[in-house]
Amino acid sequence: MKRRELLSGAALGLCLIGAAVLALTGLTGVTYSAFTSSTNDSGNLVSAAPDFSAPLITASVIGKSSGRATGAIKPGATYYAYANLTEDGNPSSGVAAVTSDHSAFDSGIAAAPLTAGSYTAGGVSYGYRSALLTADTPKADGTYAYSFATSDIAANTRAQTGFSVKIDGTAPSASDIQTTNGGAIAGRPEANDTIVYSFSEAVDPESILAGWSGGATDVVVRIDNDAAAGSNDRVTVYNAANSALLPFSSVNLSRNNYVSTNRTFGRTGTKSTMTMSGATITVRLGTQSGNATTASAGAAMIWSPAAGPTDIAGNAISLTARSETSGSDREF
Numbered sequence: 001m002k003r004r005e006l007l008s009g010a011a012l013g014l015c016l017i018g019a020a021v022l023a024l025t026g027l028t029g030v031t032y033s034a035f036t037s038s039t040n041d042s043g044n045l046v047s048a049a050p051d052f053s054a055p056l057i058t059a060s061v062i063g064k065s066s067g068r069a070t071g072a073i074k075p076g077a078t079y080y081a082y083a084n085l086t087e088d089g090n091p092s093s094g095v096a097a098v099t100s101d102h103s104a105f106d107s108g109i110a111a112a113p114l115t116a117g118s119y120t121a122g123g124v125s126y127g128y129r130s131a132l133l134t135a136d137t138p139k140a141d142g143t144y145a146y147s148f149a150t151s152d153i154a155a156n157t158r159a160q161t162g163f164s165v166k167i168d169g170t171a172p173s174a175s176d177i178q179t180t181n182g183g184a185i186a187g188r189p190e191a192n193d194t195i196v197y198s199f200s201e202a203v204d205p206e207s208i209l210a211g212w213s214g215g216a217t218d219v220v221v222r223i224d225n226d227a228a229a230g231s232n233d234r235v236t237v238y239n240a241a242n243s244a245l246l247p248f249s250s251v252n253l254s255r256n257n258y259v260s261t262n263r264t265f266g267r268t269g270t271k272s273t274m275t276m277s278g279a280t281i282t283v284r285l286g287t288q289s290g291n292a293t294t295a296s297a298g299a300a301m302i303w304s305p306a307a308g309p310t311d312i313a314g315n316a317i318s319l320t321a322r323s324e325t326s327g328s329d330r331e332f
Contacts (some may be wrong), residue, residue: 064077106136123213195221202311204310300327
């Protein structure tokens, strides 16, 4: 009995010390419990340690319910809130609750619970995620703040601000189309030549190709000869298996003498590649299936986007065609 009373007295001393520390620090926005404790099978206190710190959110993002890109959603979109946190108690007593306040862009959602688990958004792993939520509509474009409240089993609580999401209801569009010469002969499509597709804003790479993160990936480029039909040669980009047309890629070369028959680039030999940087996609031609020809004069290419691509907020691309901004010139 005396041993138990002595240990209980020690624990009480820790409480008093903890209270004195709090009085001296003057911390705000966080409340603390004095200590965590454990007992043996007989109910006797065997350890006591201070836990003066509530769980701290170390990273968070808002991500739409489909697609890879995070940090932006369109009005009316379904989305998740993701978070990582650290428990830095001494020792930690364990997380009791994590909630987030989205009322600035999702009316009525002031304390959405986040559930522990294993989640991935934008290629990043997170330990907590909300249920599927829906943003307000209409909602003006802009950046909106959200915040968190956390608590642990020892009754420490913390309020955290400084998190934000972009609301974007504006559709992306084709902005420009250009080619560059990286081969031996200017005006002739060859390996190492590039085609640069510029969008009005960054697009979600997964809306171009499932599973794509934007890094260099293999593709097959086709240049089809339409001279026999009295039409112009066209450039399209297919997946690495050459089995599916990628939805951003139909380009009218505005001439019919870049190839004398249909050609592929990167189907065999050196692969063609596709890389995203910001709001541009650059396609580099690989080994061609046969000789191309050299255009004798210039013309302005016309890029006609197809349905499928979205911006990072989930807005579908405008299907309005775009001519190259440099006017008439020889491509490649």
